[in-house]
Amino acid sequence: MSKLKFNSLINLKLTQESGQTSQAPWFCIDDDKGFSNYYELLFLNNLNNLDKLDNLDSDNLNNLPVLAKVSQNPNDLSCFELDYQLSDFECNDSYSDKEITAAVRDEISKIFNLDFDLENFYKNLIDEDDKLADSIDFCNGLRLFIARDKFECIISSICSANNSITRWTKSTSQIKSNWGFNREFILNNFSNNSNPGITKSFYGFPKLSELADKDLKSCGVGYREDYMKKSEDLLLNEIDIDEIDNMSYDEAFETISKLPGVGPKVADCILLYGYGFMEAFPSDVWIKRIVSYLYFDGKEISAKKTRDFGMEHFGENAGYAQLYLFHYARKSGLMDKLKK
DNA sequence: CATCAGGCCCTCA
DNA sequence: TGAGGGCCTGAT
Numbered sequence: 001m002s003k004l005k006f007n008s009l010i011n012l013k014l015t016q017e018s019g020q021t022s023q024a025p026w027f028c029i030d031d032d033k034g035f036s037n038y039y040e041l042l043f044l045n046n047l048n049n050l051d052k053l054d055n056l057d058s059d060n061l062n063n064l065p066v067l068a069k070v071s072q073n074p075n076d077l078s079c080f081e082l083d084y085q086l087s088d089f090e091c092n093d094s095y096s097d098k099e100i101t102a103a104v105r106d107e108i109s110k111i112f113n114l115d116f117d118l119e120n121f122y123k124n125l126i127d128e129d130d131k132l133a134d135s136i137d138f139c140n141g142l143r144l145f146i147a148r149d150k151f152e153c154i155i156s157s158i159c160s161a162n163n164s165i166t167r168w169t170k171s172t173s174q175i176k177s178n179w180g181f182n183r184e185f186i187l188n189n190f191s192n193n194s195n196p197g198i199t200k201s202f203y204g205f206p207k208l209s210e211l212a213d214k215d216l217k218s219c220g221v222g223y224r225e226d227y228m229k230k231s232e233d234l235l236l237n238e239i240d241i242d243e244i245d246n247m248s249y250d251e252a253f254e255t256i257s258k259l260p261g262v263g264p265k266v267a268d269c270i271l272l273y274g275y276g277f278m279e280a281f282p283s284d285v286w287i288k289r290i291v292s293y294l295y296f297d298g299k300e301i302s303a304k305k306t307r308d309f310g311m312e313h314f315g316e317n318a319g320y321a322q323l324y325l326f327h328y329a330r331k332s333g334l335m336d337k338l339k340k
Numbered sequence: 341c342a343t344c345a346g347g348c349c350c351t352c353a
Numbered sequence: 354t355g356a357g358g359g360c361c362t363g364a365t
Contacts, residue, residue: 019346161347167363168346222361227348263348284346302355303347326346 004082004105008114011141012036012072012080015112018327021157021266022147022273024169024176026070027200029187037071041183041202042111042148044103047095065090066104067185067202070112077141082108083190087183113144113276121320129313131294132321135328142323146276150241152176152205153274158227158261160269167220174219176203179210208235227261234259249277264307272319281310281318290329 013036016025026040043063065087072080084104109115122136147153156172180203187198206214212232216225235241239259244252252275257267268282281287283306291306292298295313314321329335 021346158348162345162360163347164345164363166345170363217361220362224348224361261348265347269346282346286346304355330346 007079009118010143011077015143015145019165020145020273021160021269022145022153024173035071039069042066042068042107046103085189111146135324138328138332139324147274149205150274157266157269171219171221179206180204231259249279278319281322283307286326286329289335290325
């Protein structure tokens, strides 16, 4: 297998660490060449005839687990590299490298939303609304970080409510390592051999059926455990996770809002980061602050009004506008300065 | 020991 | 239809 190069503008580190609730950031090693290397276990479900693999776990007949590695030189955001390896357990002679490579490439392209034309977004939005110029400048290369697993996104989004980023990422990581599908890899088994020989386990997020009887409170989710359990019941019996892909945004919002623990903000996070509904505008306290400052002359506005404004003003780019405004509001120091 | 952190749910006008 | 209180938990 050989490395693949993607020629797309992206800031991998920023995208990974911007707190999007699709998933916790991937395992990262910054190597001695200054590259950031991110690793995660992905499950390929877009190969043909997966039943050719007779040594897969019965639970995972429909997915081929692969450890993906994406690497970027932080000084060159115009491209990044992808590498991958199968676990020894899944060594197969049913698929060519070419088939698997294509499937991994597609999955990475989906997760980092590479089909989205970022340069065009910058150009059009600045022309239209110069209030976004500072955010775009501050967040150059930031992209949506789309879920590798929609159920994981739903649980981590519920977990994020009234919570800190460090805490919800810790909780979801713990749920994975406690009960998720597990494979071990040696990290220097990649073609460039640039990393130390670390052996490490990687995990998938547990399936809906696997999580039902587990003690989630032991992972620090607190009172949100009730929400998660009740949502799991609904997802088992009433709401089909995959059916939401076929809905309009409004219908999807209404449907996902039926889940306990899912209010307007969490619903929009799930729809944006989990399903890629680009017209969603998740409105939390940071978005309220920055929208109030930029568009309402500093006057305090409700979350609902913030959401209505964002969706109306940014239309099909609302999701990206939110992503940029959110990160700019939190990290630029602007809001801290305003408090004083 | 308070207070706070990327809201939601419930109650009560 | 909206305002306000309570809430697991870990960090400071």
